[in-house]
Amino acid sequence: MQVEQLEILDFLRAHPPFAGLPEDTLRGVAAAVDVRYYKAGERILEFGQTAEWWFVVRSGAVEVYRRDGTLYNRLTEGGYFGEFGLLRNKRVRFPAAALEDTLVYQIPEPVFTELFENNEAFADYVEIEDRSRLRQVVSRREDANQPMTAKVDSLVGRAPVMLGHEASALDAARRMTEEGVSSLLITDGERGGESGGEDGQEGAPAPRVVGIITDRDLRTRLLAEGLPHDTSVSRIMSTGLVTVAHSQLVFEAMQRMLRNNVHHLPVLRGSQPIGVIALSDIIHHESRNSLFVVGNIFRQQSVDDLAALTADVRACFVRMVGEEASSRVVGAVMSAIGRSFKQRLLELAEAELGPPPVPYCFLALGSMARQEQLIVTDQDNALILDERFDPARHDDYFKALATFVCDGLARCGYSYCTGGVMATNPRWRQPLHVWEGYFSAWIERPSAQGLLDSGIFFDLDGVWGETAWADRLRELVARKARGNSLFLACMARNALLRTPPLGFFKDFVMESDGRHSNAINMKRRGTAPLADLVRVHALAVGSRARNSFERLRDIIAADILPRGRGQDLHDALEFIFAVRVRHQAEDLAAGREPDNSIEPEKLSDFERKSLRDAFQILADAQKFLKFRYQPGRAN
Amino acid sequence: MLYLGPPRDPGAPSVPRVARADLAPDWTARCAALAAEARDPRLCAFYAAGAPAGDTPLGQVELVAVDVETTGLDPERDEIVSVGLVPFDLTRIRASASRHWIVRPRRALDAESVAVHGITHSQVADAPDFTEVLGELLEQLAGRVVVAHCAPIERGFLAAACRERLGEVLEFPAIDTMELEARAHRQPPSVWAWLAGLFGRRAPVPSIRLAAARARYGLPRYRPHHAAVDALAAAELLQAQVAHRYAADTSLAELWS
Structure with a gap:
């Protein structure tokens, strides 16, 4: 006879590896648990001893070590240990000791093994291969990652406004004005529902939607045709409704509007309209889209305008995260946005300062060059100048250009680089051959200390101007670094x-x-x-x-x-x-x-x-x- | 009142070792005498299994934690409604081998005791009489030393049940975790003080009640008054007490009575 140890059962039930187990299995496990108290400092498992138990920390804290004695993990209530030895050669691989006074629940090896073999979720959870667990996590996220995953119903702001088909065009226009909408759904009922079609008499069938009337219909089919105001709405409405289901993607709704050349789509749940989305709703939604944000950057006419876009950039970031974009995509998009800010600032700078006296290339460095930029970021940048660059004649211009861009970036949320890696620093505003000299020196005469400061230049990207020069520098680095063991060691x-x-x-x-x-x-x-x-x-x-x-x-x-x-x-x-x-x-x-x-x-x-x-x-x-x-x- | 943090002074046990061992009863002799007097075969077998010698190191002693839930607090008037036990030793509490019986008291359950142990009229109505589980219970106790928190309760009620139903004497060696806790805090062991605490008088500080004692050793809070859970709780408490205040080679005689 097995007695239910209620405390043990309840405890196991509340902790993740057990949480998904069938009740019978869980009871079986709880009934197999034995218990032991360890005083702080006492050893629990020694390396190489026979592994007989899987341990769950009931209270207190346990330290698990590697074979060489270094700390592997520290566990508290609900943590578990000992699985590694049980699943391998039944010898303890990771010794353990009580860090605090600790009570452990011990599950015998046969019970653990049976659980592990028969319960996939449990096995996944306690799987000793840390790496494969992370692989699962990441691939699950990658599978779930579809672009533009917002659903149509997220855009529906209110129930549809409806009107019976016998009403006049004047009624329709007044109703639209009162409600502040640009479309009405026309029903086959007397009055239509008030709103949402839900307040019809008890038991009466919901009115059926037979058409839609929009601002544009009033203009093109009534006014332009010279029809009187008392014309029935059924004469000027559009029939053969183009609709969208509430669970479809915003993306699909947009496609449907374009394909059918309509600006309003009734949204249906089953056969019932739950609202109407207009093209303007989609535009508003897409204004937080990264492409829209980037497009917007290039339309701004001043640094003030650009700085005002910070909120949009942040909204775009939040939206991407909400849509579960992979962090790689988020990094790439945020980098593209950062790059666009630089490009637009350079355009504005050239408009103010006049065309550059000699060609140049503006460089992005660090995380932006790697396309791994997030929302909190420094600006790291530099300038490569044409070989004809003459400091006496040209540097005032480039200094002003760099200052314009770096100040502008700071105002747009990209704080100044505390290490001075910015085009405003004369050292990082040099002709191409000087840059080639820098890189050659860093690679051929390396010192770890020196490379600490210059490491950031090994992530570089041409953003504006003669971007082929950036490619040349990258080519030089790739050629010289490979096989240079001292440089690589540093x-x-x-x-x-x-x-x-x-x-x-x-x-x-x-x-x-x-x-x-x-x-x-x-x-x-x-x-x-x-x-x-x-x-x-x-x-x-x-x-x-x-x-x-x-x-x-x-x-x-x-x-x-x-x-x-x-x-x-x-x-x-x-x-x-x-x-x-x-x-x-x-x-x-x-x-x-x-x-x-x-x-x-x-x-x-x-x-x-x-x-x-x-x-x-x-x-x-x-x-x-x-x-x-x-x-x-x-x- | 909760006393925070486990005792951090394992080097200085507050127990007068030699004196207490001298006072301890000779359970080997006592078992032999009781075996000669017993008539019920179950009790005969129980006493025949004997008890370990008082000088046995704790680490070698087979223990069994026992808890009874009752209709009240007076062994002369009240009766057992459930018994829970967990066999264990200093290295392993065999919760997997724990046992729990509900038995039918001869005295009706009153609302107050139902509120304490949660065992209802319908549960006891179908339950066996104590005599029907006595054989299994004694088999589990045979050759082991009983551990209980406030052992006079378990001793009193189990002895009374045997006396009333069989006219037999039931005695057994026991380690009282509450008494060990009282020793550590230099208070005379007193069931009555503890009982007074139950009835709303202020418990002595620090409290030696089961939950409070457990908290001092970092043991988790368990729901009280389920016989199997309380037995497990007492077993864990004894392991903790020995880990902090005694050792595996401490002689049994220092702890039992």
Whole structure:
């Protein structure tokens, strides 16, 4: 006979790996649990001992270690450990000890194994391969990612205004004016419904919509034809209604309007109209579309006008996040917007200062060049000047140009680069041969310290003017960097300066040495070191790509990483980006100033878990980087 | 009143070790004597299993946590409505082997006690009499040392049930987690003070009631007054008490009575 241990059952039921189990299974598991108390500091599992149990932390806190004794994870109530040994060779792989006084529930190996084998969701949840779990998470997001996913009903602002078919054109015009609408649905009933067709008499069939009448119909079919005001609406209405179902995409509604040359579409749920959307509704919706925002940037006539678009840029960002665009798409779109601001500012600058005395190329550097820009970003830029550049005669112009653009960018939300990497800095406003000299020196006579300051130039993109010069510099870098082991070693060393944390513990960020902090900068501890690491490999394989995901593709093709690690890095980058993006969008939606700093209490359990997986991938990749680009090692 | 944080001074157990071991009864001899007197075969078998010697290290002792829920607090008048138990030792609480019986009291349930343990009239109406589960219960206790929070309750009610129904004597060695807690806080063990607390008088500070004692060791809050849950709770508490104040080689005689 099995006795239900109610406390155990309730506890398991409330914790994620068990939450989805069928009730019978859950009861079986609860009845198989044994219990043990450990005082703070007591060892729970020793490396190599027989693995007999899977452990769930009931209360207290547990530390899990790697074989070399370094901290692997720290767990609190609901955390679990011991699965690794159970699923492999039934030997403990990760030793564990109580960090606080701890009560653990122990599930015997046969029960765990049966659960693992028969319950896919459970197995997915506790799956020991952190990497494959992150892969699932990311691919699920990628599958769900369709452009323009907004549904038609999200645009319906009010119930349709309806009128019976026997009413006059004058009635119709008055009704439209009263209601402030540009169309009316015409029904076969006496009066039509009032609004929404829901207030007809009890049991009476809802009136059937037989036509639509719009502002344009009144103009073209009544006034232009010279018909009297008492003409019946049924004479001037459009029949053969073009409608759209409430669950269709806004995109489809727009296509339908264009194809049928109509500006109003009744929206139906089943056979009942729930509203009418007009072309203006779609335009309003699309005004938060990135293409619209970019188009708008080029129509602005002054820096003030451009600065006023900041709100649209932010709305566009929030909309993309709401539509679950992948963070890679968000990064690319935000970079395109940033690029457009630069281009328009340069046009405005040339309009004010006159045409440039010699040709130039305006460069974007860093995240914008990588197409990984988000909402909170510095401006990093530079100018390449024509070889005929004569400082005495021309620099006043370019200094003014640079100042115009950098000040303008700052007003549009791109704060000044604190490191002075801006075209306003004379050092970064130089003819092409000087730039070639810079890059040659950085690569051929590298120092880790020197490359700390110049690392940002290895992500560069021509934005305006003679963009072929930017291509030339990239070509030079690709040619010289590849095979230059000292340079790569210096770049690798710098790429290891910023490390990820180990994970999360309670409401803290947990560092590898066990220290805690209250918040994590997702850029500094996540995406930036990942981008740094990918850049080193990309330089080593001679990739010309600018975007980290594209660089990864080249790196994978060059086959320099252990199998599967390239995909892991892709997933880690995508996921950490996604968390950054989502939290910035949340900040914006809540009216807070967005930043890159996240407090762990704002992360869901799922995010914490997946972030931990991503951090682990980054930490492992950093170890590999260190090993691969040791000074003197031939690559 | 909740006392926050577990005791952080394991190096200084406040127990006068030698004196207490000297006072402890000789359960081996007592079991032998009781075995000779018992007539009911179930009790004969129980006593024949004997008890571990007082100098056995705790780490080698087979324990069983027991809790009874009753119609009231007086063993002479009130009766058992449920018994829960969990076998365990210092390294493993075998919740998977725990047992729980509901039994039919001869005295009617009153509303007050139903409110405490949640066992209803209809549940006891179909339940067996205590004598029908006694055999299984004694099999589970045989050769083990009983652990209970406020052991006089379990001892009193189980002994009274045997006396009234069979005319037999039931005695067994027990470790009282409440008494261990009282020792740690230098208070004389007093069931009556605890009972007074139940009836609304201010509990002594720090409280030695089960939930409060557990909280001091970082043990989770469990719902009280379900016999199987309370037994599990007592087993966990003893493991915690031993981890903090005693050791696996502490002799049984220091703890039991």
